Amino acid sequence: MRRRDGVSEAWHGRWFRTSSPVLIDRAEHLAALREAAARRPAVVLLEGESGVGKSRLVAELLAGDLGGVLPLVGHCQQVGEPFSYGALLEALRGAGPGLARQRSLNPVIGALAPLLPEIAADLPPPLPPLGDPRAERHRLFRAVRELLAALGPALLLVEDLHWADDGTRQLLRFLAGGPPSTLSMVLTYRREDLQGSPLGAEFRSAAGGLVAVLELEPFDVDGVRRLTEAILGTPGVSADFAALLHERTAGIPFVVEETLRALRDPAGAVQAGSARAKRLLDAVKVPVLLRDAMADRLATLPADTVRLVEAAAVLGTPAPAGLLAEVGGVPEHRSRTALAHAVDGHVLHEVDDLGYGFRHMLARQAVYDTITAPERAALHDRAVDALEHVEPRPLVQLAEHSERAGRAAAWLAHGEAAADRAIDSGDAATATTLLHRLLAAPTLPAEVVDRLAIKLGRIANTGLDQRDPTETLERLLVDPRLATSVRGEVRLYRALLLLRRLGHIREGRAELERAIGEMSDRPDLVARATAALSMPYLGTPPPDELAHWWRHTQTHRATATGELRIALLANELGSRLHQGYLAWLDEVPEHADTLGGQQHLARLRCNVADACVWLGHLDVGTRFLHDGLRLAARSGAPFVVSTGRTTEARLEWITGRWAGLARRASGLIEEYRDVTSMASELELVLGWLADARGDRDTAAAHFARTGAHDPDDAILPVAISGTAGLASIHLEAGAAAEAAAEVDRGLAAVRRTGSWPWVGPLAPVAIAAYSAVGRTAEAARLVDEISEGLADRDAPAVLAALAQCRGALASRTEAVGHFREAAERYEAMPAPYYAALAREREAAVLTPSVEAVELLRTCAETFDALGATKAAARCRHKLHALGRATPTRRGRRGYGNDLSPREAEISRLVAAGRTNREIAEQLFLSSRTVEQHVARLFRKLGIRSRTELRANRPGQ
Template sequence: MLVGRDEQFGVLRSVAALHPAVVLVEGEAGIGKSRLLAELLAGDLGPVLPLVGTCAQVGEPFPYGAVLEALRGAGPRLARLSAPNPVTGALAPLLPEIAEHLPPLPVPIGDPRAERHRLFRAVRELLRAVGPVLLVVEDLQWADDGTRQLLRFLMSDPPPSLSTVVTYRREDLPGGLPLGAAYRPPTGVVSVLLEVAPLGVADVRALAEAILGAQTVSADFAARLHERTAGIPFVIEETLRTLRNPTGSVRADGATARRLLDSVEAPVLLRDAMAERLGRLPADATRVVHAAAVLGAPATAELLREVSGIPEQRLRPALTHALSGHVLHEVGADRYGFRHTLARQAVYDTLPAPDRTHLHGRAVDALDALRPRPLVQLVEHSERAGRFTEWLHYGESAADRSTEIGDAATATSLLQRLLRAPALPAEHVDRLATKLGANAYTGLDQRDPAELLERLLDDPRLSLSARGEVRLYRGLLLLRSAGELGSARAEIERAVTDLMPDRPDLAARGTAVLAQPYIGTVPLSEVEPWLDEADKYRAATDNRELWLSLMANELGSKLHTGAPGVTDRLAELPEVVDTVGEQRQLARCRCNVGDAAAYTGHLRLADEQLRAGLRLAADCKATFVMSTARATRARLDWLVGEWDGLAERTARRLDEYRDLYPVASELALVLGSLAVARGEWAEATSWFTETGAFAPEEAITQVAVAGCAGLAWNALHQDDAERACVDADRGLAVLRVKGIWAWAGEIAPVGVAALLAAGRVEDAAAVVVEVADGIAGRDTPLAAAALAQCRGRVAEHAGDLVAAAAHYADAIDRYTALPAPHHAATVAERRAVCLLPTDPEEGTRLLSAQVDVFDGLGATRDAARCRHLLREAGGGKPSRRGRRGYGNELSPRELEVARLLAAGHTNREIAEVLFLSPRTVEQHAARVLRKLGVGSRAHLQAEDLR
């Protein structure tokens, strides 16, 4: 795939089709100049004859070699000419392959300059004769002077039918000028300088995915790949080649990918190129480059001098040579470094081990004198210099500073490095282990710290007094990992027992976590004693941060169960706090309330609390709190109908938080819900599978139950009532075990609908009773609206359409008040169906209104179903933009078809989703391919149809 070059390719293709024209393509090694030209030459050039030559990197270049190489391709067209200009005979000795088609060799002139001019004229006349021609000369930085002069001659006075394209690396050009002298195009000649720049992060990601085939590359992996390769396509390709395992795949997401990228070796070709450039530098310049390679980060000239050890008076020429040799680059005001990380690594690898150790030691001494000390750099250099005591000091100091500024990721990484050191003295283990747990708990890196904390629990250097705290933090981290919820709960229970005598504050935090109702399938009856115990801790403490932490768990937990009066208690929360720790807990409290409010139906409250919580979390850099709140925000946007761009926003968040199971599962729920509304059945099933719907004992309960509901709706829309019942029964069974019917808002309506469709009428009625009993006396607006909908379903199935319409009207009012427009519209559709036999005018009006709602949301399948019902009722409704001519634009219906085609659906599947005939879909599909200018459905899948 040609990635990130659409604009440049468009310019190149347009200009190359003009005559006469000149295109100068400039870019560093590996940037993709040849790839760009290959794409041009592979296309349809019409009558234009491409002639291609390449300047070779050889010791004794052949005069005019690249141009003569290109002219050899003119033979077939030259053979069809009757009488070429006699001057072209001057080329016969230089082009024996086509000499038979050339006139006789002219009489020698005897003057070398005149002979050369005649040769130049011969080339021009030959190109005129065989035109139109596209002359391509690559790697002009290696051209001999004669080739440059010949090209400048052709470009300054080209034949009318000639376009010339040359590529070069400016950093390797003698004097920095591609043609040896300044070139200015004459009047009438189109001239373009095309600078091929490195790829951005998004394009690096697209290129990596193209190279790796079907693999999905995470945003984090792409960002790190960009950082290490500077976005140079060749270096990207070589790096991915190095990363491939024996099966040919690359783990391109999560912590594993980050470690792989950090440890990958510089590609062989890059090492060779850097070694060649180093070999051309004087000794002092080489020492400066070695110092820069050891320092790693861009450095000042003075710092490079101190580390390299060269005298001050020799620094300027040495640095100038390093820059002019394009080994070092100026990367800021008085800052010098390498083009990208792998270039630095290629140089670093050339240093013998004793030299590296010596230079790292000099770096420690130089950096320690700076104020403020660059502690993270000092950690790296002291470790590589073998200064263990200094390394330990710098490492902990850097971790502490990172904690102070809210950079949990850096602190976690540094502390792990220290704790993995086999020679770490026992007196440091307790302190560093508890710091690691505290930092990892506030950050996003979960799995690696959890594994290290588990090993430390078996380490005899860890004291008994610290063991409970380490165990608590490990349990908290396991709560965020897929398949670890059972282990996490057991670990936290054990930690609470260990902490109870000496650390009641930490025991209280553990107790509050065990009081949360949404962990797996633990019944509410087992959670409530922990909730009571946490309440006692909160009432007794005078520690404000601990009080806020316990309130965050208590309010969220009680609101999730629908306990009345919880919303009134929000007035107890302070508006302003004194410390960063208190702010982090207040942010968590607001966001926990927002999460519970979203699942129980207090949607306006959820919005208010999430906004406040996210502001607080961003201000104090509480990254994990922000991750959970952003997932809840996506879920809330789904409920309140803020669907515009929601799929794209949610997919980006999922990329960012893929390793955090509670966050990722909720984001997958949102993507699955959107897919169902669009009729993308397979995609919806894939997303719902990631919600924990098939393993609720190891999932976030309310997410897993909603995932079961999504699967059931997905099956029911495909008329598979049996499959829908299986999924709905599983979700309802979880609620029966948990005893928390406040979460019935999603599962109850589809459960009742599926059971009725399968003929299980008594079971459906029993579910209605269960929900009614389960939410009686509880504050559950969403479940209450769902209950009204369920009663309407049962009445409709029994043929009591008047009662059904009344129940549906109640449900609509409740959903509208939340507000939950998609839920309200689906119930309004059912009410319209009930009204059609007795009040067809009102029924069709109501159906027509829901078409507009569904269209506005982007619920393709739902809108199509309503249109189908309208047609059956004798009415009809055009698409939301009316019937008009769309020209080459896609109509709303064609856009719906295009999206489904791009998702891989067949015509028959699309017909089922949109309630159309396969023949109609076939016609729409043909127009879609024509309007988008793509030749097949496979090409359509690469189109951006947002």
């Protein structure tokens, strides 16, 4: 169901707007127009290309408070023979309210009576004809000016001046050259459709009047993102989607709106990862209005010009004039004139020094769709011949044109060569896309299928596009053309991709074992498979199984050299370090000689960093992380970069660098959406942040996406931490039994795998949950179990958590020492949030002493500095109970119209849908205090409802 008024549409039962409910990025222009309406006389020329938002801007002007100014609005129409002065007469029909205030009018105004029957009764009587057309016209011009002067303060708005007839243009020039002192004029137009200047070369502004030219530019990427969010009412439009949408629309608001209208699932697309978003946008058909507008433009162009434009549409990228002429089949001596027509008609545009192309991709697609299939194939064929002589050879373009021209052999040759070039340069995304498309061809010879399948499997494992290659490799495994000797290698690469996706890890491990049986003649590949199977964090493999595969890997590594040795070390060292054996750090190589070796060395360093951060060796982890990220970027290993950046987000959480972390983590999730193993870890970080800020429901949603509910098919340390987060939320809500159930699931995974170095986040929550349900004996046994599990391991984070657990179970006199030990261990890492939590527990034991008060004050300040508002509020609440209230910071200052930290926090909770009562409970405030904060922040933000606040998401 649709409403063609541009307000809203329904797709699959869900309504969304097709125009923005709020004005985006035009505040300065709107302010200038309002100034002109208030400052008279004034003439404002509002310039902008088609669809850039001129009409929306003037609509906002008219919808606002004009302060008693009478608006008169007229529109120039695109008709074959326009009616003279039509736009002005349309505007003057709205003069009735102003005339009602006048007692006498200049008789010359009577010249307008026959032309304005709607208000003729309020005008002087018609005047006799003069018999001289020039005199009649001059009298008419004077009549319009006198009528406008008689109306008092007035705003004359004429839209689409580029379609004005000569009479309207002359009359507007007459008015603008000597306007009444009470008149403001706003004239909108498209520069590309004007012949000359807006009011003609003869226009001269009146002395003392304001004349301004405002030019509306298309939106940048951020403007497109915010426009999309406003139209759909959906926050969190991904940066990838916004960039792709900007690329296709050139940031022109109308084209953005039409593209969103054409998307079948706009709400899903805007939050998709880059690969899926690109597929969805590529599938968008050219909106009808854009297609018809382009057809109208083409119809006015000479035949040679149309051929050049069609050549540009087929080439798809900006091209020099000579290439356009060669592909379009336009003789050189006619091509310059033809190109001039295309540029003057604003169909093609000069693009920097690259040549000529379309304003945006949808304009190019609109032209492409008008070309018949045989002519299209012929143009692609000529494009292949023309591009063969370009240096360096544009292999990707040659492959594209060869495919569309039906030149199968050339498509294969150019496509594979382009993929090889992309592989050599580390461009995994381009190589993966090309190989995926080549392998979809049903007529490929068997030996080519084998060769391309191996290339796809290898390069896909260095990139971020996971789903399409996995599905392609799965189809190839049942393709009879695939040689038996190649099948095991293809299965290996598919299995490695599956291990990166939550819910597919068990399948990936099973496929690795199956691949080993198919690769008996390839010990190097068998070694890769056993190394992957020996990694302890992929699901919940039991220790004896891991030991089995680890022994096999060691045997292979003993004879491995070069890239294979580093590849095996990357898995082996990461695995051993994750288990708490830091002596293996001595095995890290310093350098690698080949590009592949450098990629594996980057992976090794990032794996080491990941393990060290989980263990709590943050200084070592930081050093290896920076080296690994730098090497991964230099060697072209996007997947390794993703692992490193995810570890970096977790490291920032632990070390208290929370400023902007939620935004960065959310952006990474969008970027790595297909790599769900990475996304789950980022969800964990977002869960921790939301929980620290008191946003319980949001935190629970993030923790649920960590694999916590199915550790067997997840990244195990992430899933264990996710169960800890969920258990903590249940405890806070008073649901101790549910918290204990979460703990049981997490500990079952730990016990099954012997993964005690990862139990740090879960252990204190487990003790609290078991104690809350009366399972104190189990809590005590758990402490002993953790101690025994760490007997020969080096895991500072778990040792700190273990001290906290002992404090929770100890007597009052002994507990202080344990909590103090925990805090000192966390501070040494450093992990300031966890250290402050331990100090808060120490203060609770020392209450009501002076030392407890000082500890609580210090904790409140630490939590405030971090942004842990829930814990800060809890400490202040305790201080209030002790009669020792403390401010949220040292000294108070006024914030004026800016939000205070407390107001910013409440705004986030209101935007998340919390009621005043819920906010009061989370922040330990009274409902009345929250009401006052909400009223103040509404006033500061200039809004009147929670709906408006959620639309703008302040403080996020």
